[in-house]
Amino acid sequence: MQFLSSFVLAVAVSFDGLGAGFAYGIRNLEIPFYSILTISLSSSLALLMSMLLGSTMAIFFLPGIAQVIGGSILILVGGYIIKSAVFAGQAAAIEKPSQGKFVGSIGGILREPERADFDNSGSISLKEAVFLGIALALDAFGAGFGAAMAGYSPLITCFFVGLCKLLFLGGGVYMGKHYRNSFAREKGSWLAGSVLILLGFLNII
Numbered sequence: 001m002q003f004l005s006s007f008v009l010a011v012a013v014s015f016d017g018l019g020a021g022f023a024y025g026i027r028n029l030e031i032p033f034y035s036i037l038t039i040s041l042s043s044s045l046a047l048l049m050s051m052l053l054g055s056t057m058a059i060f061f062l063p064g065i066a067q068v069i070g071g072s073i074l075i076l077v078g079g080y081i082i083k084s085a086v087f088a089g090q091a092a093a094i095e096k097p098s099q100g101k102f103v104g105s106i107g108g109i110l111r112e113p114e115r116a117d118f119d120n121s122g123s124i125s126l127k128e129a130v131f132l133g134i135a136l137a138l139d140a141f142g143a144g145f146g147a148a149m150a151g152y153s154p155l156i157t158c159f160f161v162g163l164c165k166l167l168f169l170g171g172g173v174y175m176g177k178h179y180r181n182s183f184a185r186e187k188g189s190w191l192a193g194s195v196l197i198l199l200g201f202l203n204i205i
Contacts, residue, residue, distance in 0.1 A: 002153060009147055009199055010160030012078075013047070013140035015192035018168040018175075020136060024124070025176020035129035036169045042133025044162035047144040050137075051157060054148025066149050071203030073146025078196030080142075136165070143196055150203040 017039070024031055031039075058066040124132065140161075148154055 003156060005199070006152055006157040007160050008195060009143070009152060009157060010164045012192045012195035012199070013143050014043075014161055014164035014168050016136050016140070017043070017165040018172040020132065021169040021172020021174075022176040023172075025173040025178075028177065030123040031129075031169065031173055032123065035124045035126060036166060038126055038129035039124075039133035039136065039169060040162045040165040042130050043137040043140075043165050044158045046134055046137030047140060047161050048154055048158040050141045050144035051148035051152070051154035054145040055154060057145075058149045058151075061149075063151075067151055068204050070146045070148070070150025070152075071200040073142060073149065074196050074200030074203065076200075077140075077142040077146060078193040078198075078200060080193075081196065082190055082193035133165075146200070150200075 021031070054070070058070070061069065144157070147157060
């Protein structure tokens with residue numbers, strides 16, 4: 001059951017990788033395999049940090065209470081992902097001049113993953129892959145924290161996240177090049193948010 005729950009969670013938090021790959025495929029941008037692997041490892045390690053933090057926090061609560069808190073966080077993160085999908089168009093149209101360069105870049109990449117191609121070379125380099133991997137992981141940071149508090153294994157979950165990220169990025173690029181529709185970018189966010197909400201309720205019940 002632990003493996004299944006961790007796998008379902010990994011699929012949910014990896015949908016952004018599908019969307020990122022889809023965006024690159026549509027624009028015929030190339031992601032070499034070593035860059036896809038780097039993105040997956042960066043996301044997995046960043047998520048591992050959030051889960052280790054969540055596991056540490058869970059020590060200070062009774063098991064039942066920690067599980068409820070973790071489930072609630074998953075529900076909130078799922079709701080946030082759905083809300084972000086609804087207002088994606090508005091968010092992309094509004095730039096916040098007060099943001100720092102790094103924060104602004106992160107926000108831009110989360111909205112438009114193709115912005116990670118900083119040098120406009122048409123391909124994602126190793127350095128750009130690390131940045132994109134961290135950006136994609138930050139989007140799931142809260143989910144990792146909540147999952148750890150709910151009792152999910154950090155190592156098992158992060159292994160599945162790295163694997164799913166690898167498969168979804170490659171699959172997204174293929175879909176973007178061959179099937180130019182908006183499913184991966186829009187419907188995928190709804191599905192990911194709904195799965196996280198469902199997992200949250202299952203942990204609370």
